Amino acid sequence: MRVVLAEDLFLLRDGLVRMLEAFDFEIAAAVESGPELTKALAELEPDVAVVDVRLPPSHTDEGLQCALAARRARPGLPVLVLSQHVEQLYARELLADGTGGVGYLLKDRVFDAEQFIDAVRRVAAGGTAMDPQVIQQLLSRRSSDQPLGALTPREREVLELMAQGRSNAAIASQLVVTERAIAKHTSNIFGKLDLPVSDDDNRRVLAVLAYLDQGR
Amino acid sequence: MTRLKDAVIAGAQGLYLAIVSLVGSIVLFVFSVVSMAFLLLGVGFLTTPAILMGVRRYADAHRARAAEWSGVQIPVPYRPFPAGKRTGLTGQVERCSLMLKDPATWRDLQWLLVNMTAGFTLAIFPPALLLYMVYGWVLALGVWKPIHEAGGGEWFAWIHVTSQSTANQAAALGVGFFVLGVLVNTSLVRSHFLLARTFLAPTAAMRERQLAQRVDRLTETRHDAVDNSAAELRRIERDLHDGAQARLVAMGMDLGTIEALIETNPARAKQLLAKARHDSGEALTELRDLVRGIHPPVLAERGLGDAVKALALRLPIPTEVDVELPGRVEAPVESAAYFAVSESLTNAIKHAGADRIWVDVHHGDGMLRIAVTDNGKGGAALGAGSGLSGIERRLGTFDGVLAVSSPAGGPTMVTMEIPCALS
Numbered sequence: 001m002r003v004v005l006a007e008d009l010f011l012l013r014d015g016l017v018r019m020l021e022a023f024d025f026e027i028a029a030a031v032e033s034g035p036e037l038t039k040a041l042a043e044l045e046p047d048v049a050v051v052d053v054r055l056p057p058s059h060t061d062e063g064l065q066c067a068l069a070a071r072r073a074r075p076g077l078p079v080l081v082l083s084q085h086v087e088q089l090y091a092r093e094l095l096a097d098g099t100g101g102v103g104y105l106l107k108d109r110v111f112d113a114e115q116f117i118d119a120v121r122r123v124a125a126g127g128t129a130m131d132p133q134v135i136q137q138l139l140s141r142r143s144s145d146q147p148l149g150a151l152t153p154r155e156r157e158v159l160e161l162m163a164q165g166r167s168n169a170a171i172a173s174q175l176v177v178t179e180r181a182i183a184k185h186t187s188n189i190f191g192k193l194d195l196p197v198s199d200d201d202n203r204r205v206l207a208v209l210a211y212l213d214q215g216r
Numbered sequence: 217m218t219r220l221k222d223a224v225i226a227g228a229q230g231l232y233l234a235i236v237s238l239v240g241s242i243v244l245f246v247f248s249v250v251s252m253a254f255l256l257l258g259v260g261f262l263t264t265p266a267i268l269m270g271v272r273r274y275a276d277a278h279r280a281r282a283a284e285w286s287g288v289q290i291p292v293p294y295r296p297f298p299a300g301k302r303t304g305l306t307g308q309v310e311r312c313s314l315m316l317k318d319p320a321t322w323r324d325l326q327w328l329l330v331n332m333t334a335g336f337t338l339a340i341f342p343p344a345l346l347l348y349m350v351y352g353w354v355l356a357l358g359v360w361k362p363i364h365e366a367g368g369g370e371w372f373a374w375i376h377v378t379s380q381s382t383a384n385q386a387a388a389l390g391v392g393f394f395v396l397g398v399l400v401n402t403s404l405v406r407s408h409f410l411l412a413r414t415f416l417a418p419t420a421a422m423r424e425r426q427l428a429q430r431v432d433r434l435t436e437t438r439h440d441a442v443d444n445s446a447a448e449l450r451r452i453e454r455d456l457h458d459g460a461q462a463r464l465v466a467m468g469m470d471l472g473t474i475e476a477l478i479e480t481n482p483a484r485a486k487q488l489l490a491k492a493r494h495d496s497g498e499a500l501t502e503l504r505d506l507v508r509g510i511h512p513p514v515l516a517e518r519g520l521g522d523a524v525k526a527l528a529l530r531l532p533i534p535t536e537v538d539v540e541l542p543g544r545v546e547a548p549v550e551s552a553a554y555f556a557v558s559e560s561l562t563n564a565i566k567h568a569g570a571d572r573i574w575v576d577v578h579h580g581d582g583m584l585r586i587a588v589t590d591n592g593k594g595g596a597a598l599g600a601g602s603g604l605s606g607i608e609r610r611l612g613t614f615d616g617v618l619a620v621s622s623p624a625g626g627p628t629m630v631t632m633e634i635p636c637a638l639s
Contacts, residue, residue, distance in 0.1 A: 054517060061517040085504055085513045088529040089522060108500050111493055141532060 001124055002028040004046040006037040006063055007082070008055050016050065016110065023117045034062035041070040041077070048124035052107075053083040053090070064090060076101050080123045083107065086131045088138065088213075095128075095209060103129035103165070118170070128165035128205040135163045138212040147193050155192075158185045163208045219398060223346070226401035229285055230342030233408055237339055241332035244271050248325060255312075265311045271324050275416055278331075282409035286402075290409070293320040293418030296429075319422060327415035338408040345397030348373075352390025356383040437612040444610060448510075455506050463499040467492050511551060520550045524557055524575055533565055533573055540578035543638030549614055553577075553584060553634060556607045556618070560588040560630045563603050568592025568628055579638055584616075586632045594626035604630065 003025045007013040010032075017030050029040040033056045041049060049070070055063040067079045080103035081094060094102045103123040109131065110116045119129035139148070139160065151159065161171045168186065172179040186204075190197050195207045244267070251267045254260035272294060282288040295318045297311070315321050352372055355363075360383040363370045370377045372386035373393075418426065470492045477485040507513065515523035521539035528535035545553065557575060564570050570592030577586050598604050598620050608618040616634030 054513075059516075083513075085508070087514055087526045089514065089526040108497050111497065137530060 001047045001121075002026045002044070003120075004028050004037070004040045004044055004049045005030040005051075006032070006034075006040075006049070006055060006066075007052045008032045009052075012052075012107070019110070019113055019117070020050075020120070023113075025120070033057060034066050037063065037066045038070065041066070042073070048078040048080065048120060050080045050082065050120065053081055061090070064093070068093060071097065071099075071102075075099050076126065078123045078126065079103070080105065080120055080129065082110070086133050088134060091130065091134045091209075092213065095206065098206060100128055100206065101126045104134065105129060105131045106133060119165075122165055127167075128209075130164050130205070130209070132160065132164055135160050135212070138163075138209075150192050151189065155185050155189050158182060159189050159208065162186065162189070163205060163212065165205050223342075223398040223401040226405045227343040227346045227397065229405050230339045230401070230408075233281070233339035233405070234336050234343070237331045237335045237408075240274055241328040241335070244274055245325065245328040245332070248328070261309050261312045265308060265315055268315050268321055268324075271321075271328070275324055275327065278409075278412055279416060282412060286406040286409045288406065288409040288413055290413045290416045291418055293323070293416070293422050293426075294318060295320070295425075320418070323415050323419075327412065330415060331412065335408055335411055338404055338411065342397060342401040342404050345393050345401065349387075349390035349394040352387040352393075356380075356387035360386075433612075437609075437615075440609040441613040444613075452506065452510065455502075455509075459502040459506070460499045463495050463502070467495045467499070470495070512554065515550060515554050519544045520553055521577060523554050524577060527554075527558060527561065528573075528575060531561060531565065531573070533571060535561070535573040535575060537575045538577070541638065542579070545579070545584055545638060546636055549584065549616075549634055549636040552610055552614055552616070553586060553632070556611055556616075556632055557586060557588060559603050559607050563596065563630075564588065564590040564592060564628065567596065568594070568626070570626075570628075579636075582635055582637065584632075584634045584636050587629060588631075589627055589629045591627050593624075594622045594628050595624045596620055596622040596628050596630075607632070 001024075003020055005013065005016055005020070005027060007016060007030075013030055013032065017027050020027060028044045028046045029036075031037050031040050035057075037049075037051065037055065040046075049067065051063045051067045053061050053064045055066070064081060067081060071077050071079060075097065076099045078101035079094075081090070082105055083090070084107055086104060086106055091104050094104055101123055103119055105116075105119060109119070122129050139156070148156075157175065158171060161174060166174070168179050168182045172182045175182070187197065189195075193208075193211055195211060247267050248264075248271060251260050251263045255264060276292070279290040279292065282290050295314070297314065355370065355372060355377055360370060360377045360380070364378055373389055375382055375386050375389060377383050377386050470488045474485045474488045474492070477488070512523055512527075514526040518526075519541070521541050524539065525537045528537045544550070557577075561573065561575070564573050568590045570590035572591050574589045575586070576589075577584075579585070596602075596604065598608065598618070604618065604620055611618055611632060611634055614634050614636070616632060619631045620628070621631075622628040
């Protein structure tokens, strides 16, 4: 799988390259600025891009803007955005086109190599990987709502993992239960929240996020 | 051609100024004098401030016209009202005496007298010079005759019109007046405003007093700014010392222990490694929160508008944000404005018991204007020790002002204005 990586801090870039290579990714390019990233995304057609939000020369949200522009040119281009801070504002912009293949994680998440690589693979396959912090912010904001209040603690746990982009199998292994039990929980959640039932992981995440994001 | 056009425009302006100067000045002067006479009876205390404010508004309108039509800048000389005005009857009396003590008030009244006479005269000439020609032509076209035959000897300026030839002279003279008008009209309107400036602009003594007040204000806000930044630095130092620094020390100790244990007790070493990783995550979280308190990342990345939107998304109460900023606000103002909004929102959430908040951010007339409104229980006040007076001090460094409207029962509206340019 070919990856374009954009990160301006040498140590982090180097570490990410080594980690990705260790998990059999091919690094198509590892760049350090916005213009280089735009060029690499246009010319190298990677399977997935891992992008830092803040890049030179402007040191603003240049990485995010480049990624969004590249996705407009090539809808569904898988992009995993990394940042020192997560903002719902940015998460919304990434999810806005509804085509999936997006990830948005805190840089801390690279500490856990396996989970991080799992997220990269999920995004590359057209799925979603949302940072737990984004989901928690959304949930805490709406926890007083009637439908969310009707969820059992276990269902809330499942909802949180589902919104991060995990498949039923992944949720089952994390919560140490059978996949059938998770399937039951998810159909309960969909029922209580009045969401359309769907087998496709990505549709499922988008539905949940749209639900959590509504009315604000 | 542009000259002719300018002259005609000046004529229209003169006509407007003549009417407004005559009617407005007489009415306001009479009201002012009568109202001040009633001060002896006490009633005047209620009416005088309102009427004097009317005079000021009238003068301000004239100042605006002067800048717009003739490029004559007339600065505003009025003394500012001290902060924390009282309301009710005592407030009225206080206001009244403050206004009467302001020399600018008396100069306003002098100007009203001059404006209804000399000001009116200067203003009426531009339209008269242009329109008189029309009358001359009307006479020359035969109207002189019935007037003459009816026994009236019509005078056109200094020409006694009694025959066709004198009527023709009148028409020619009218053309002369018109040409004169084309030449001098804009200057006449300008001189009307220059006359106004001699009364409406602050005198040297008033300017000196304003400067002295400004120096006092600057000294005060500079002290506040220094105090604020010192307090901020102390807070950051303490947070780093107790937070991230302490965690890094703990991590270092754990790593040392791991080094010692790795061969003798691998299971325990693994446990400690997990703990060290957890600690590093915590240290990052603490640093992140600290950074947010110093300068929020979204503010650096996107500017004030999106930073406020991102902030609103983090709040537990639904908050609507409306931003209209055609450019980027200067960095120091941006930061001050952000924290002012942040503090107002915190207040609204903690104390107001609101379930909806609206934030409006826009820029106009060289001012950044922000309003934070909530539908809570009201009763917020600008007092010592309240978060709001902290914001006021912070904004003071940028000559910004803050106003709070918070009647008991709500709603509360905090408005801020900071002079600044957009880039």
